[in-house]
Amino acid sequence: AQTVTQSQPEMSVQEAETVTLSCTYDTSESDYYLFWYKQPPSRQMILVIRQEAYKQQNATENRFSVNFQKAAKSFSLKISDSQLGDAAMYFCAYGGGSNYKLTFGKGTLLTVNP
Amino acid sequence: EADIYQTPRYLVIGTGKKITLECSQTMGHDKMYWYQQDPGMELHLIHYSYGVNSTEKGDLSSESTVSRIRTEHFPLTLESARPSHTSQYLCASNEFSGRLNEQFFGPGTRLTVL
Numbered sequence: 569a570q571t572v573t574q575s576q577p578e579m580s581v582q583e584a585e586t587v588t589l590s591c592t593y594d595t596s597e598s599d600y601y602l603f604w605y606k607q608p609p610s611r612q613m614i615l616v617i618r619q620e621a622y623k624q625q626n627a628t629e630n631r632f633s634v635n636f637q638k639a640a641k642s643f644s645l646k647i648s649d650s651q652l653g654d655a656a657m658y659f660c661a662y663g664g665g666s667n668y669k670l671t672f673g674k675g676t677l678l679t680v681n682p
Numbered sequence: 683e684a685d686i687y688q689t690p691r692y693l694v695i696g697t698g699k700k701i702t703l704e705c706s707q708t709m710g711h712d713k714m715y716w717y718q719q720d721p722g723m724e725l726h727l728i729h730y731s732y733g734v735n736s737t738e739k740g741d742l743s744s745e746s747t748v749s750r751i752r753t754e755h756f757p758l759t760l761e762s763a764r765p766s767h768t769s770q771y772l773c774a775s776n777e778f779s780g781r782l783n784e785q786f787f788g789p790g791t792r793l794t795v796l
Contacts, residue, residue: 613787663783
């Protein structure tokens with residue numbers, strides 16, 4: 569079974585600084601997708617960024633980028649120029665093969681200090 | 683934002699009451715999911731459906747039941763609510779699009795059982 573581990577229960581960053589959230593996963597599949605979701609306080613969970621395992625190039629979405637290390641099974645999220653609105657719980661998720669279900673990590677609570 | 687809706691958003695009820703949490707989506711997705719989110723924010727899959735008249739139990743045992751009579755509707759029912767059912771419940775959906783299995787989430791229902 570696949571597992572997703574987020575080793576940082578909480579992180580904090582100063583506004584305008586850069587922060588990296590860690591995620592590792594375990595799988596025996598070769599074809600899969602990885603996701604970072606954001607859940608702001610009392611608000612809807614939304615997708616931040618996705619990475620296809622067969623793509624070597626790291627995904628980027630504006631201020632958000634990932635460092636995908638397939639051999640190491642590592643999938644970290646970098647947030648540049650952090651903003652107050654980035655404060656949220658961030659979940660790393662794994663989706664593999666024909667299994668439509670996702671496996672989520674336990675989440676990292678990000679605080680952005682002004 | 684994704685077109686997936688949950689009602690009610692907040693519910694406070696007494697022990698022993700029967701409740702139904704509603705989830706509907708207008709995206710035509712055939713796959714839908716219910717997650718229970720504990721106070722530590724960890725997500726637990728409790729039910730899923732891959733289409734009409736198809737329902738399965740998730741990774742976390744739950745006393746709730748679900749039904750899928752229409753593609754767009756996936757209600758969750760508790761026959762006799764207990765304080766241990768107090769939690770946030772998130773509904774999600776996705777479709778088979780190539781091999782991408784991104785899930786879209788509803789805003790959640792926060793249930794308190796007194």
